[in-house]
Amino acid sequence: MLALLIFIAVTVGLGFLMGRFAESKGYGFWNWFFASSLIGIIWLLVIPNVKNNSMNTSDELVKKTNSSNTAGIILSVIGQLIALSQLSVAMGMK
Numbered sequence: 001m002l003a004l005l006i007f008i009a010v011t012v013g014l015g016f017l018m019g020r021f022a023e024s025k026g027y028g029f030w031n032w033f034f035a036s037s038l039i040g041i042i043w044l045l046v047i048p049n050v051k052n053n054s055m056n057t058s059d060e061l062v063k064k065t066n067s068s069n070t071a072g073i074i075l076s077v078i079g080q081l082i083a084l085s086q087l088s089v090a091m092g093m094k
Contacts, residue, residue, distance in 0.1 A: 003087065007087050010036075011034075011080075015033040015036045018033065022044055025049045027072065028072070032044060032072040032076070034076035034080055035079055037078075048064065
């Protein structure tokens, strides 16, 4: 039970930090909230900052934002499935 509480606390804390960082780069908070995995962190560090990017046209910025937000959602699902499977193994569930 304690492992589950620690898992939830870490996931929510890291998700909040990742969501805020994504929001500061011009992406959706909730699209990146649950991407709290190593892959999600690396991806978020690599994607360009669209908030301060005045060199691209509006259509290009919308495409970049939408594709990166979609990547965040996909990474969220994959990361949470992996984390839940690891938690179930650690807790002895089958």
